Amino acid sequence: MKIETADIYDDLHRKLMTAVIKPGERLKPADLQGLYGVSANTVRDVLMRLLPTGLVEFEEQRGFRASPSSSERRSDVTRFRILLEHEGAERSIRMGGLEWEASLSAAHHKLSHIESQIAHVTDVSPYMDVWSDAEIGFHTTLIAACGSPILMETYDRIYTLFRQQVVGAERDFGANYFEAIIREHKAIVDAALARDVNRCKAAIVDHLARSL
DSSP, rough: OOOOHHHHHHHHHHHTTTTSSSSSOOHHHHHHHHHHTOOOOHHHHHHHHHGGGGGEEEETTEEEEEOOHHHHHHHHHHHHHHHHHHHHHHHHHHHHHHHHHHHHHHHHHHHHHHHHHHTTOOOOOOHHHHHHHHHHHHHHHTTTTSSSHHHHHHHHHHHHHHHHHHHHHOOOOOOOHHHHHHHHHHHHHHHHHHHOOOOOOHHHHHHGGOOO
C-alpha cells in the first residue's frame, strides 16, 4: 500500500507537535525512509515542507532535527500565544453568537471529559493524540468567532510550536497537573460564556503562566 506524501507530513507533524519525536532529535532521511517505505528524496521533500512550521530545523553538514526546547524559546512562544489568544478571545466574546457559545461549550465538555479520564492513568502517552486534538479544539473554538483568518492561521502555527515546547519539557503529566488545567479551562470557558473579556484574559494568563 502506497503511503501518500501528505500522510507522511501529517504523521511527522503530529509526532513533532506531541514530542513523540523529542525536541532536538535528529531526523535522518534514511531512517524515515525505512519507516515509511518511501524514497529518501520524498522524505527530504516532506522535511523541507515542515521547515516553515518551525517544528523542524536544518543545518548544513548536520541535516534536519526537531526544533530544540529551551526555557527562552518556550517563554517567547508562550507570550506570543497569549497575545493572539487575548485578541482572538476578545473579538469572539464581542462578536460570537449562540452558535459560537454552543460550539465552545461542546469543545470544553469534550476536553474536560478527556482530561478527567486521563488524570489518573500512569502513562499519558497512549492518549496524547486525543488529548492534543481536544485541547487545540477548545482553544481554537474560543477564538473562532474573531473574524480574522490571519489571526486564526497565525494562532494555529504558534499553538503547534507551543505544544512542541511544552510537551517536550513537561513529561510529568500526573493527577495534579490535570486537576490544575481542568480548573483553568473551566475558568476560561465560564468567563467567555459570561462575556467577561477581562476575566477571560486573566484566566488565559493563569492557564499559560507556568510556561513563561
